[in-house]
Amino acid sequence: MSxxxxxxxxxxxxxxxxxxxxxxxxxxxxxxxxxxxxxSGTLNALFMKQAAYSETDVKNMTEQFQKQNPGIKVNLxxxxxxxxxxxxxxxxxxxxxxxxxxxxxxxxxFASKKMIVDVTDRFPESERSKIVAGGLKTTEYDGHYYGVPxxxxxxxxxxxxxxxxEAGVNPPPDTWDGVVEAARALKSKGVVEYPLIWxxxxxxxxxxxxxxxxxxxxxQFFDESGKPAFNTGGGLQAxxxxxxxxxxxxxxxxxxxxxxxxxxxxxSQGEAAMALNWTYMFALANDxxxxxxxxxxxxxxxxxxxxxxxxxxxxxxxxxxxGSQNQDAxxxxxxxxxxxxxxxxxxxxxxxxxxxxxxxxxxVQALPEVVxxxxxxxxxxxxxxxxxxxxxxxxxLQVEMxxxxxxxxxxxxxxxDAAKAVAETMES
Amino acid sequence: MSxxxxxxxxxxxxxxxxxxxxxxxxxxxxxxxxxxxxVVFGIVLYPLLRTLYTSLFDVNSAFPGRYPFxxxxxxxxxxxxxxxWAAILRTAYFTLSTTLLExxxxxxxxxxxxxxxxxxxxxxxxxILPWALPTVVNGAMWRxxxxxxYGALNALLTQLHIIPEYRxxxxxxxxxxxxxVVADVWKMxxxxxxxxxxxxxxxxxxxxxxxxxxxxxxxxxxxSITLPLLVPTILIILVLRTMEAFKAFDIIYVMxxxxxxxxxxxxxxxxxxxxxxxxLFGYGAALAYVIAFFxxxxxxxxxxxLRRGEVEY
Numbered sequence: 015m016s017x018x019x020x021x022x023x024x025x026x027x028x029x030x031x032x033x034x035x036x037x038x039x040x041x042x043x044x045x046x047x048x049x050x051x052x053x054s055g056t057l058n059a060l061f062m063k064q065a066a067y068s069e070t071d072v073k074n075m076t077e078q079f080q081k082q083n084p085g086i087k088v089n090l091x092x093x094x095x096x097x098x099x100x101x102x103x104x105x106x107x108x109x110x111x112x113x114x115x116x117x118x119x120x121x122x123x124f125a126s127k128k129m130i131v132d133v134t135d136r137f138p139e140s141e142r143s144k145i146v147a148g149g150l151k152t153t154e155y156d157g158h159y160y161g162v163p164x165x166x167x168x169x170x171x172x173x174x175x176x177x178x179x180e181a182g183v184n185p186p187p188d189t190w191d192g193v194v195e196a197a198r199a200l201k202s203k204g205v206v207e208y209p210l211i212w213x214x215x216x217x218x219x220x221x222x223x224x225x226x227x228x229x230x231x232x233x234q235f236f237d238e239s240g241k242p243a244f245n246t247g248g249g250l251q252a253x254x255x256x257x258x259x260x261x262x263x264x265x266x267x268x269x270x271x272x273x274x275x276x277x278x279x280x281x282s283q284g285e286a287a288m289a290l291n292w293t294y295m296f297a298l299a300n301d302x303x304x305x306x307x308x309x310x311x312x313x314x315x316x317x318x319x320x321x322x323x324x325x326x327x328x329x330x331x332x333x334x335x336x337g338s339q340n341q342d343a344x345x346x347x348x349x350x351x352x353x354x355x356x357x358x359x360x361x362x363x364x365x366x367x368x369x370x371x372x373x374x375x376x377x378v379q380a381l382p383e384v385v386x387x388x389x390x391x392x393x394x395x396x397x398x399x400x401x402x403x404x405x406x407x408x409x410x411l412q413v414e415m416x417x418x419x420x421x422x423x424x425x426x427x428x429x430x431d432a433a434k435a436v437a438e439t440m441e442s
Numbered sequence: 443m444s445x446x447x448x449x450x451x452x453x454x455x456x457x458x459x460x461x462x463x464x465x466x467x468x469x470x471x472x473x474x475x476x477x478x479x480x481v482v483f484g485i486v487l488y489p490l491l492r493t494l495y496t497s498l499f500d501v502n503s504a505f506p507g508r509y510p511f512x513x514x515x516x517x518x519x520x521x522x523x524x525x526x527w528a529a530i531l532r533t534a535y536f537t538l539s540t541t542l543l544e545x546x547x548x549x550x551x552x553x554x555x556x557x558x559x560x561x562x563x564x565x566x567x568x569x570i571l572p573w574a575l576p577t578v579v580n581g582a583m584w585r586x587x588x589x590x591x592y593g594a595l596n597a598l599l600t601q602l603h604i605i606p607e608y609r610x611x612x613x614x615x616x617x618x619x620x621x622x623v624v625a626d627v628w629k630m631x632x633x634x635x636x637x638x639x640x641x642x643x644x645x646x647x648x649x650x651x652x653x654x655x656x657x658x659x660x661x662x663x664x665x666s667i668t669l670p671l672l673v674p675t676i677l678i679i680l681v682l683r684t685m686e687a688f689k690a691f692d693i694i695y696v697m698x699x700x701x702x703x704x705x706x707x708x709x710x711x712x713x714x715x716x717x718x719x720x721x722l723f724g725y726g727a728a729l730a731y732v733i734a735f736f737x738x739x740x741x742x743x744x745x746x747x748l749r750r751g752e753v754e755y
Contacts (some may be wrong), residue, residue: 103504123721268591409720
């Protein structure tokens with residue numbers, strides 16, 4: 015008998031195993047590939063927390079959308095910009111999100127890996143021609159469009175006019191040489207310990223500042239043959255400039271651990287007089303609830319270098335995730351969020367993508383000091399490299415530049431090392 | 443069923459035989475065990491094997507698909523890269539320094555908490571608080587404390603005239619790594635202290651009394667009685683902490699994101715960056731197995747030490 019019992023147990027144990035494996039397999043069978051959907055249902059949308067439109071703005075816009083489209087419900091998720099890319103990657107196979115916010119540097123990677131949907135057919139030339147040219151590049155890759163630009167932004171030059179006045183700097187500087195002169199005056203007259211604050215933490219932020227300086231000094235990320243060129247000419251001068259401001263103690267040494275929002279807070283506390291930052295800083299640094307120096311912060315075109323004064327293209331767009339089962343509704347939502355009417359209404363923290371908005375009364379009134387500056391700056395933008403391995407390239411540059419800024423390497427050595435590593439990454 | 447068998451079955455104690463006889467056990471047991479089987483296969487074994495499989499391919503996207511087979515190529519690439527070895531060295535430093543500090547401070551704190559004094563219950567409950575904080579909260583809190591412009595540490599040190607002016611704590615690689623060590627030690631020392639405290643309370647009083655009678659001083663008693671008897675507990679703390687520290691990720695993610703200049707990039711953080719930011723999932727999977735290999739080595743060494751370290755009173 016005992017043998018028979020054993021026999022039965024052994025059988026059922028095998029059954030357990032089989033059932034277990036089958037059950038697991040079922041669990042793992044997730045739907046891949048998207049669907050059009052019927053233009054209604056529930057959408058999951060991914061946004062970022064800081065800079066540009068605030069969370070409250072996005073919530074209010076979405077509520078307006080839901081009122082107009084009772085059949086569609088939108089769930090919003092907000093993550094820090096620094097976590098956004100990885101969140102999109104990790105969620106892609108599961109199809110968690112229907113719409114995602116993509117930075118100007120990602121479409122090459124996301125499109126080539128088929129993570130976001132080609133919307134060229136839904137996004138006709140008649141619409142595209144109404145959008146500011148620099149902004150339109152945000153979601154373009156290889157001649158196709160993978161979303162609609164939504165945030166049109168670049169780094170402007172912010173300065174504390176009261177502090178500059180105290181140091182006798184008038185008019186405010188409009189060249190990088192002038193900025194250095196002004197910083198020296200601010201420091202020697204004891205107006206502020208560190209006149210400059212930068213967002214040079216190990217993050218995309220340092221690349222944005224660097225791109226802007228590289229443009230001013232006439233450098234290039236890559237030459238015509240696609241080889242790294244940032245270690246020569248303007249690219250090298252830009253990093254040498256950055257290092258010099260730290261060596262002379264004109265820049266706050268904490269810059270190497272600072273992101274844009276930290277820089278905004280330091281300016282808002284009156285602990286620095288000049289900085290590069292996105293549009294959103296203007297309203298917040300002049301808001302008495304957020305700032306101790308409200309009313310003292312002015313905005314200007316980025317300072318000129320020997321080769322000009324391009325602003326970094328820091329725009330972002332809304333794209334449909336490839337795994338979305340509800341792409342028609344997702345498109346409706348994107349159309350609404352990027353529409354001129356909505357963008358004009360919420361212009362205070364982020365300017366519209368539409369050319370004609372810059373003459374719109376509502377927009378000009380929201381930011382009377384910013385719009386004239388933006389009108390000029392947004393026509394002069396510099397792009398960061400459009401490569402599919404962008405994150406790897408950017409990370410290499412961030413690390414090498416930080417080694418130069420913290421004194422471990424000379425700027426030349428750091429950029430040469432970066433160029434070598436980047437060339438290897440691009441080949442592999 | 444033969445009569446003889448039925449008779450034998452009846453003789454079995456009732457506790458073994460549920461109502462309805464032995465042969466209905468199968469299906470019921472199957473149903474009851476199914477959830478745990480799904481769990482074991484679904485979230486332990488399957489990912490483990492899947493990661494091993496992935497590590498043998500050049501997977502460069504999160505989507506399923508066909509990717510070129512590279513054999514041990516990903517592993518060899520890791521061994522060739524300087525970033526990999528730099529991350530291993532950094533992780534070794536982080537692991538050694540945090541574990542050592544936590545054990546030493548944990549012993550001191552444990553001894554203090556074992557002494558009888560007024561308000562000891564209060565101190566005991568306060569001390570455990572850092573450990574109760576989630577790591578992410580701890581990391582965010584230390585980032586505030588260390589903030590160069592409005593951090594509490596700068597304010598404290600300048601007001602005590604220890605440093606002349608505010609300074610940057612997370613802005614240079616070496617300093618940043620040490621600050622992450624401080625944050626980790628602050629959080630995990632209470633755990634070590636409570637292990638030590640528990641062990642101290644099991645040491646029989648008569649041992650101390652005998653030492654006292656023999657004329658041993660405090661230091662002598664500590665070195666000859668307390669410390670040897672604490673060895674097994676210290677070993678357990680070492681095991682727990684080295685393995686945890688070697689996997690350090692969340693505190694780095696919150697405090698420094700691996701920067702500046704990769705100065706706080708531990709091996710786990712490096713793995714994350716390669717897998718999710720650079721979408722090199724095959725390489726990332728190989729790195730994950732390298733981490734697992736290191737931890738397995740620690741585990742084997744410690745298991746042997748632990749077996750030797752058993753004490754009898």
